[in-house]
Amino acid sequence: MEDLITARLLIRPFAGTDLARIHRILHSAFEEPGEVEAAESLAERRSWLAWSILSSHWLPAMHQPPYGDRAIVVRDTGELIGSAGYVSLLMPFDQITELARMPQSTNGRMTPEVGLFWAVDPQHQRQDYATEAGAALIEHAFTRLQLWRILATTTDDNLASQAVMRKLGMTLTRNPLPDPPWMQVVGVRYSE
Numbered sequence: 001m002e003d004l005i006t007a008r009l010l011i012r013p014f015a016g017t018d019l020a021r022i023h024r025i026l027h028s029a030f031e032e033p034g035e036v037e038a039a040e041s042l043a044e045r046r047s048w049l050a051w052s053i054l055s056s057h058w059l060p061a062m063h064q065p066p067y068g069d070r071a072i073v074v075r076d077t078g079e080l081i082g083s084a085g086y087v088s089l090l091m092p093f094d095q096i097t098e099l100a101r102m103p104q105s106t107n108g109r110m111t112p113e114v115g116l117f118w119a120v121d122p123q124h125q126r127q128d129y130a131t132e133a134g135a136a137l138i139e140h141a142f143t144r145l146q147l148w149r150i151l152a153t154t155t156d157d158n159l160a161s162q163a164v165m166r167k168l169g170m171t172l173t174r175n176p177l178p179d180p181p182w183m184q185v186v187g188v189r190y191s192e
Contacts (some may be wrong), residue, residue: 001066
């Protein structure tokens with residue numbers, strides 16, 4: 001996937017030099033337990049970063065969807081402030097009536113969808129960076145990837161993510177069942 005450029009942001013593949021910064025950002029954004037400097041935590045993030053770098057190369061080379069995280073960088077300063085990208089969502093979406101694709105129930109079977117992911121450094125939140133990055137990814141998904149819809153999922157208590165979904169023009173639906181817990185609120189936007 002090519003770099004995406006917005007008014008304020010550059011959304012690009014990660015580089016090995018991004019490790020320390022993205023590790024601190026994701027550690028803070030997800031309130032991961034333990035010290036950010038812990039060797040085990042950093043080793044796991046290094047492995048994740050290597051996977052992110054390789055997937056940004058190999059998925060397009062194999063004509064696969066450009067799943068994976070990309071760096072969110074402020075264009076004016078070059079500062080890495082977060083991560084955004086496409087994720088494969090494999091969940092029982094047919095249990096939400098508004099999202100059902102089959103005329104009959106799939107009895108809780110999983111269906112694949114393309115979803116959006118974003119995480120912004122807490123110091124840079126509430127400045128619409130997640131919305132700006134998400135809008136660029138949606139535009140790319142509908143124009144270049146020719147997707148018919150794109151989803152985002154979150155928990156009931158993540159009001160910030162729900163607000164971003166609304167700003168992205170997504171319609172929010174609720175899962176009538178308690179599981180999976182990360183699919184309690186689903187935002188959906190259809191191509192026009």
